[in-house]
Amino acid sequence: MKALVLSGGSGTRLRPITHTSAKQLVPVGNKPVLFHGLEAIAAAGVRETGIVVGGTRAEIEAAVGDGSRFGLDVTYLWQPEPKGLAHAVKIARDYLGDDDFLMYLGDNIVADGVTTLVERFRVERPAARIMLARVPDPRQFGVAELSADGRVVALQEKPREPRSDLAVIGVYLFNSVIHKAVAEITPSARGELEITDAIQWLVDHGLRVASTITTGFWKDTGNVPDLLAVNRVVLQQLAxxxxxxxxxxxxxxxxxxxxxxxxxxxxxxxxxxxxxxxxxxxxxxxxxxxxxxxxxxxxxxxxxxxxxxxxxxxxxxxxxxxxxxxxxxxTPTPDPPRGHRLVLGDHCKVEISS
CATH class of the missing domain: 2.160.10 (UDP N-Acetylglucosamine Acyltransferase; domain 1)
Structure with a gap:
């Protein structure tokens, strides 16, 4: 089994921090978010890891290197622009070959790790296994509908009227048939190749897509409140x-x-x-x-x-x-202020008491 870690994207919700730093390298508990994911992959016994990178490639490569510090063998895969999660699978086709693979979104934190998920996939051998979490507002996610035995029977990408509260979160396991699914789908209305569409293709062709519903802590660290929430959880685990x-x-x-x-x-x-x-x-x-x-x-x-x-x-x-x-x-202002004096970069958000 290989791993495919997605570390492209511009991190617009974390500007201005991400004007000068990759969003996956913002630290929680003084450790970059990406490192938490790489450690979880290594703990699951997966060594060969492809990291999909975009405009922040140099920063990611400088931070991660060859992956040996994590017990990984890392290869970097260039994605000129983010065109959807399934597009990342498409550009990684030659690297992945016919191997099973774990796909992990590099800006996600899964507190319980991925070891159990990987072990179940290896034993049960479905076409895919996806990780789900119950969320209060599923409209911001891919949403899964399940059968009584936990099989995925339908997926929706950011639906206006979700048919469940089960969000597809940033951990997926696939066998090589996913490449055929990715080749068959077309871009969505957003102009992206959606991984939910590729998984739905598997379902529509009678292939088993299993699921695991996590009850542990999980976050996509794409904005400041979520980063701070993750930081709290990580700090509580420190000795x-x-x-x-x-x-x-x-x-x-x-x-x-x-x-x-x-x-x-x-x-x-x-x-x-x-x-x-x-x-x-x-x-x-x-x-x-x-x-x-x-x-x-x-x-x-x-x-x-x-x-x-x-x-x-x-x-x-x-x-x-x-x-x-x-x-x-x-620093504090040297004199009692008569007004606020600001020099702000693009896309800043500032809260000032008046």
Whole structure:
């Protein structure tokens, strides 16, 4: 079995962060989202992994390399523009050959991993097995209808009137017949080759499509609220550790201070992580906060937030529910403000108290 990881796409819902960074490399718990998926693939015993990349190819390759750090053998597959999940399967045809494969969306987090799903597929040998989750608003997803024995009998892509609350989430298992299905379908009204259409082709031709309904935590990390939700869950799974230097400070609960970090005169409430080389001085951090490598936090209060590498925050009280990018500098205004002075990039979203 091989794996196919989709890591193209422009990440428009995470702008302006994704103007300068691939969305799959935004960290949760100080680890890129993509890395969580690669570790789950390796844990399931799959080694050969093709990563579909687009305009952020150089960043993805620099971060992942040859995959050996994850126990994987990685090949990069170029997709000039995202034209649907089934299009990604199409461009990976030569790489996949006639092997079974696990398809994993690189911006998804599945807390329970994929090992059980892979094992069931290997034993039961359906044409496909898909992972589903019950969601409050299925209209934003592919939606599955099931028979009494869990077989998929119909699929709809982002329906206006969903016939179930079972969303198709970002983990799929296929045998080689999916390539025939992909070759037979045509682009949807969105101009994309939909994987739901390819799976429906399997159903329509009498092939078995099995399903697994996950009850564990799952998120597509395509926007800031979902990223923060995933960060909370990941932080709660960390084992407390103090490998950096802590002076005159209080650590409460599940806190990780990574090697090379320095925390002085501060209070850190877990779950929280302070990255390598970060310096936290006279500040309050957490709960549910990730401070990445080489950040400088001084005389500030930050909670329920993700702070990316090399950011500097000084004299700010308080920051909450925020995603702060790399090399950002945040300081208070020197004088009592008469108005707000802003320099904002394209597609920013700003909330200001008036």
């Amino acid at each position: 407390p550790a103090t490998d950096g230097v802590v002076l005159g400070s209080e650590l409460v609960g599940r806190v990780v201070v990574e090697p090379g970090a320095l925390v002085t005169g501060s209070r850190v409430v877990g779950p929280a992580i302070i990255g390598p080389g970060a310096v936290v001085t006279e500040s309050a951090i957490g709960p549910f906060t990730s401070i990445a490598a080489d950040c400088r936090i001084t005389d500030s209060w930050i909670e329920d937030s993700i702070v990316l590498p090399r950011a500097s925050i000084t004299g700010v009280r308080r920051i909450e529910s925020s995603l702060i990018g790399q090399d950002v500098v945040v």
